[in-house]
Amino acid sequence: MKVPFLDLKTAHAEIQEQLDAAVLRVSRSGYYIFGPELESFETAFAAYTGAGRALGVANGLDALVLGLRAMGLAPGDEVIVPANTYIATWLAVSQVGAVPVPVEPVEATHNMDPEAVASAITDRTRAVLPVHLYGQPADMDPINALADRYELKVLEDAAQAHGARYRGRRIGSTGTAAWSFYPGKNLGALGDGGALTTCDNALADRVALLRNYGSSEKYVHDTQGVNSRLDPMQAAALFVKLDVLDSWNDRRRAIAARYTEAFAAAGLSVPHVPNWAEPVWHLYVIRHPGRDAFRTRLEEAGVGTLIHYPIPPHLQRAYAGAYPEGAFPLSERLAREVISLPMSPAQTQEQTEYVIDRVLALA
Numbered sequence: 001m002k003v004p005f006l007d008l009k010t011a012h013a014e015i016q017e018q019l020d021a022a023v024l025r026v027s028r029s030g031y032y033i034f035g036p037e038l039e040s041f042e043t044a045f046a047a048y049t050g051a052g053r054a055l056g057v058a059n060g061l062d063a064l065v066l067g068l069r070a071m072g073l074a075p076g077d078e079v080i081v082p083a084n085t086y087i088a089t090w091l092a093v094s095q096v097g098a099v100p101v102p103v104e105p106v107e108a109t110h111n112m113d114p115e116a117v118a119s120a121i122t123d124r125t126r127a128v129l130p131v132h133l134y135g136q137p138a139d140m141d142p143i144n145a146l147a148d149r150y151e152l153k154v155l156e157d158a159a160q161a162h163g164a165r166y167r168g169r170r171i172g173s174t175g176t177a178a179w180s181f182y183p184g185k186n187l188g189a190l191g192d193g194g195a196l197t198t199c200d201n202a203l204a205d206r207v208a209l210l211r212n213y214g215s216s217e218k219y220v221h222d223t224q225g226v227n228s229r230l231d232p233m234q235a236a237a238l239f240v241k242l243d244v245l246d247s248w249n250d251r252r253r254a255i256a257a258r259y260t261e262a263f264a265a266a267g268l269s270v271p272h273v274p275n276w277a278e279p280v281w282h283l284y285v286i287r288h289p290g291r292d293a294f295r296t297r298l299e300e301a302g303v304g305t306l307i308h309y310p311i312p313p314h315l316q317r318a319y320a321g322a323y324p325e326g327a328f329p330l331s332e333r334l335a336r337e338v339i340s341l342p343m344s345p346a347q348t349q350e351q352t353e354y355v356i357d358r359v360l361a362l363a
Helices: 008-013 016-029 036-049 061-069 087-095 115-119 140-150 203-208 230-241 244-267 290-299 329-337 350-360
Strands: 052-057 078-082 098-102 125-128 177-180 196-197 216-217 285-286 336-339
Touching: 008 016, 016 036, 016 350, 036 098, 036 196, 036 230, 052 061, 052 203, 052 350, 061 177, 061 196, 061 203, 078 087, 087 098, 098 115, 115 140, 125 140, 125 177, 196 203, 203 216, 244 285, 290 336, 290 350, 329 336
Parallel strands: 078 098, 078 125
Antiparallel strands: 052 196, 177 196, 285 336
16 A cells, blocks of 8 residues: 555545636636735635734745744844754744744654743843644743743744644634645645734734835835735635635544554654644654664555654754754754654545554554
8 A cells, every 4th residue: 555645636636626616716817916815815814813814925934034024023133943843944033134043842742842942032032933843832821921021022933733722722813923835734725825824913014015015005115025925826725725624634633643542552652742732733743763764664665754854954054053963952863763654634544544554563
């Protein structure tokens, strides 16, 4: 049997008629930048997350960058980021001229450790950028408490957390969050896309200005903005997929529950979920001390896997010289041991059982 890591084609087949109709509707509409399709999706996504406003942008990295710019981050400011994350979190900080200050995760969850955040705050710290990694919420209450105490901005990287809940509240409902709609996300477009959601109207207005050349009136530019707008075609497709997001997340939860049941019974490492977290299982990540050889054996058995992420940002050439190897030993160990198993709303029970059988046999 072959079990792909993520089967988007089969998943999309369920809603292909609606997706085709949405794409055709946009192509015939005459609105190809901004327009009613984008407005409809922004309204729906804001309502879904519980945020006051949603603003579509070109991709998830732009959502982070524009969020930081709208918050007033400037060159030389320090932003506390996870050491264990995708490099986009760091790149956004660097692109506004600020300095990423990495902290180690909580080992049980792989998410940002609030105690490490507290230790990293200096008189130059201006913001904290937690990531809801793998679709599991970071522990936001202590992070927000620190931000309040030290008058710091908080921008949540929710690129993997569409629909996740923290203490019963959807991610995005109580602060400012940046989202990616990369096709492989739980809510994925048919290409690149992103959004920023916020409960701060003034910040939303600044992002709206920045994403459109710094202009709210044609040929009148109030600030030095960029061109980063969510395409109406992608907005229309996302509107269709938003309608099935919760049911597709439920399928992911069922797969994750079955994995955890089987692997825990066999004594393998399984993801830890705190009682205040309701993840959406963008990724199901386990650890193995001989990860690379284990992955090869799974691939040979037809089980698709990925590594999220094989090189931590501080060891990437893009940040060469910033931190030496060994500076963040837990993040480095996770990078050597983590492996993401197949997780897709189109995954069948037979495929899930096959993955379990092969993992137990080959681990």
